[in-house]
Amino acid sequence: MRLEAEGLSWSTRGQAIVQDVALRVAPGERLGLIGPNGSGKSTLLRMLAGVLAPSAGRVLLDGRPLTEMRRREVAQVLALVEQQAETADRITVRDAVELGRTPFLSMLRPWGAEDDAIVRRALDVVEMADRSARDWITLSGGERQRVHIARALAQQPRILLLDEPTNHLDIHHQLGILGLVAGLRVTTVIALHDLNQAMGCDRLGVMHRGRLVALGAPSDILTPDLLRDVFGVRASFLIDPADGSRILRFQPLA
Numbered sequence: 001m002r003l004e005a006e007g008l009s010w011s012t013r014g015q016a017i018v019q020d021v022a023l024r025v026a027p028g029e030r031l032g033l034i035g036p037n038g039s040g041k042s043t044l045l046r047m048l049a050g051v052l053a054p055s056a057g058r059v060l061l062d063g064r065p066l067t068e069m070r071r072r073e074v075a076q077v078l079a080l081v082e083q084q085a086e087t088a089d090r091i092t093v094r095d096a097v098e099l100g101r102t103p104f105l106s107m108l109r110p111w112g113a114e115d116d117a118i119v120r121r122a123l124d125v126v127e128m129a130d131r132s133a134r135d136w137i138t139l140s141g142g143e144r145q146r147v148h149i150a151r152a153l154a155q156q157p158r159i160l161l162l163d164e165p166t167n168h169l170d171i172h173h174q175l176g177i178l179g180l181v182a183g184l185r186v187t188t189v190i191a192l193h194d195l196n197q198a199m200g201c202d203r204l205g206v207m208h209r210g211r212l213v214a215l216g217a218p219s220d221i222l223t224p225d226l227l228r229d230v231f232g233v234r235a236s237f238l239i240d241p242a243d244g245s246r247i248l249r250f251q252p253l254a
């Protein structure tokens with residue numbers, strides 16, 4: 001499914017937080033969003049997901065304005081994993097993941113064996129199946145993050161929006177989640193702070209002071225000049241002798 005933003009802006013108390021962002025994400029494409037703290041990545045993702053109404057501009061899914069779709073209809077195709085998502089206290093891990101099936105249930109389509117299988121699979125891929133009966137409140141930060149990702153996977157979305165999904169995760173689970181996302185054939189927008197991980201995306205968009213200042217292939221975007229101007233760091237590339245891939249190394253500006 002194609003995801004488009006046209007002139008998206010959001011302001012609060014006269015302050016522009018996101019300004020005039022236009023982008024088009026092709027079906028199945030993985031777009032990475034990078035940018036310093038406070039540059040507007042989360043705000044942009046929340047507008048793309050329809051949970052924050054833009055001050056100006058619009059979001060389109062396969063050419064259809066998001067505002068013309070009902071919430072349930074949007075939830076059937078689009079999932080958002082927020083950075084500090086909270087969940088009601090007294091629910092189990094399994095309950096939290098089952099919430100991902102809610103948009104598909106109705107009087108005529110009650111919970112069934114297929115939903116059970118989808119939830120089990122989602123818990124399996126994030127390696128939380130052994131903790132499915134645990135109370136949500138007892139989970140660590142990284143475990144909570146994995147459950148949120150499982151809930152989004154249980155939605156079987158065609159568009160997946162992820163706000164720093166590797167936050168809180170140990171390196172094994174960071175690589176696991178990124179590999180999992182890369183293997184999904186869904187349109188993905190993923191905010192990332194780790195620029196070496198961002199290099200694995202099809203394209204990167206760079207947010208800086210609320211504006212999308214660059215959009216393109218990772219090798220065109222992650223240049224020492226851009227990294228100095230946007231992040232205020234000195235960057236150089238090293239080559240991994242194991243496979244010849246390029247790795248970014250950072251130092252403070254002198």
Ligand SMILES: Nc1ncnc2c1ncn2[C@@H]1O[C@H](COP(=O)(O)OP(=O)(O)OP(=O)(O)O)[C@@H](O)[C@H]1O
Nearest residue numbers: 012017035036037038039040041042043044083207
């Ligand atoms: N509801 C709000 N009221 C006031 N300011 C807000 C609100 N939401 C966001 N902001 C401000 O907007 C700016 C952008 O925030 P946002 O969370 O989108 O940035 P980000 O790029 O995701 O940052 P980070 O990398 O730290 O997660 C920040 O300065 C933030 O304080």
